[in-house]
Amino acid sequence: MATVSDAAPPPRSSMLGVRLREAGWGYAFVAVPIAVFGLFFIYPFGYAVYISFFHWGILGKQAGGSGTFNYSKVLHDPIFHTALKNVAEYTLGVVPLTMALGLSLALVINQKIRGRNFFRSAFYFPSIASSVAITTIALYIFNSDGLFNRIIGSQTPWFTTASKVTWAIVGLNTWTTSGTVMLYYLAGLQAISNDVYEAAALDNTSAWRTFWKITFPLLRPVHFFVLVVFGVGALKVFDQQFIVSGGAGGPNYSTYTPVLYIYRAAFSSFDFGLAAAAGVVYFVIIFAVTLVQNLTVGRREA
């Protein structure tokens, strides 16, 4: 291509003009998006760190100088520890369960059954429905005198018992997100060549063995993708706990998650400095988790 333009060079001044004009339009087209991203994403990143070093209230920076006091307060706050423990328990519960259910549904749907498109859509739909509405419906069905308790003959208030609520939300979100995970696994299953299965069939390998020895290892890229994306997503859980507890994080701090902690530090205690520090701390924690995932599961992946 370069040789073509070399062979017939256009007048230099007009070439420069064309380039300048193109660059001008380029800048014009990206100006607003870059302004939005700079103003509401990149700049806030630094501003959050700045705020975290001050006593900062609803009216702005307060007297008392700067320092790392917000960080030591977050790191020594038992409620923040509880929030971390809650989200760890939630994530370690919801991610494997979602992967298992998503993969099972994908395996079933991947067979030549009638109405597979219908079932695929039915399983996927809860993923895209409003989380507030889904959580509200779950509160109704798992209420102490709700449908679920009537069926199993109990009176347990699943979402208002401190020892049960994390697992109730695990169950709820396994239901809503396994449909999306199923779609990823379906794509993965369809990418596996038929030859592999034909070879296994010739060897008379049982379906169970074929799955564990062939299908499951070949789905490794999907496992990794789902683990990283849905793992980080689970660490950011907020809507469900907020709706369940009315934004209070109860009973007995059992629905406190780190994001809810940040929200409450800001809009219930009006301590923006503390909220910003918690945001930075939690960002670092999630970043570290992602890094560890990449270095362990991801390295074998590559």
Add this chain to the structure above:
Amino acid sequence: MLQTSVATSAEPYIPGRARSEVIRKALAYAVVILVALIFFVPFVWTLITSFKTIPDSVNVSLIPHPWTTSAWRTIWTDYDFKRYIENSLFLAVVIVGCNLVLAGLGGYAFARLKFPGRELLFLLVLGTLMVPDQLRLIPVFVMLTNWHLIGNFSGYIFINLVTATNLFLMRQYFLTIPKDFEEAAKLDGAGYFKTFWRIMLPLALPAISTLVILQFQGTWNDFFWPLILFGQGSPSHYTVQLGLAELRFTYSTLWPQICAGSLIAILPVLAIFLAFQRYFVGGVVSAGVKG
């Protein structure tokens, strides 16, 4: 043992395999139908309750007795859902429109136009994906407070004018369009904006459809930012999701109304999903292949 049986003949195994195939099919149907039931029952139950009276809403009965539309009427009149729906629709339409134009223009420029610093700026676009909401929550709230943009729609619209995901989606699609179209337009003397508006944008219809559908769903379902920006004492700006949460917090036993409100919060997305399923499914799967 296994080896010899394979070597001698595959024939005798066919009946056995066919039988196991039948069992597997039956099992598969049993599983999908069971799971589908578990997935559907909550929605059906919610629908039934929305036609019940409050005392009847704690009964396990499939037929409302008496049958009433009072929950649907009262959330409209007494519990302000009409306003919530208007607010949600207004925000969704404006934000989808802005994203379409800005992500389209930006995506086109990043895909096709040459300007110094393009790669660096594109890195900045991708960098925004690294900044989570819980980190920018405080600074963005402080900035919008200083600019008096808390508790009105413009603040919410500003922070949602265009997303990196949408811009990336448009750029990737523009990269797949052959350059012949633009060169023909250039020969006809069309400028950059005209080329974009008349040639490139119509060619990008599949990407546009995905953007419109997913952004509408995202804005309609959004709870976090409306809670931050309108939840601090601006009930007149409540969206459907915020209004539903408020209804549940304030009147925790008005189950028929709460159920009707939940269905309203779900229905527009359900309608769009039924009409444009392949865009949802396609979007997810292409993201999965990339990953």
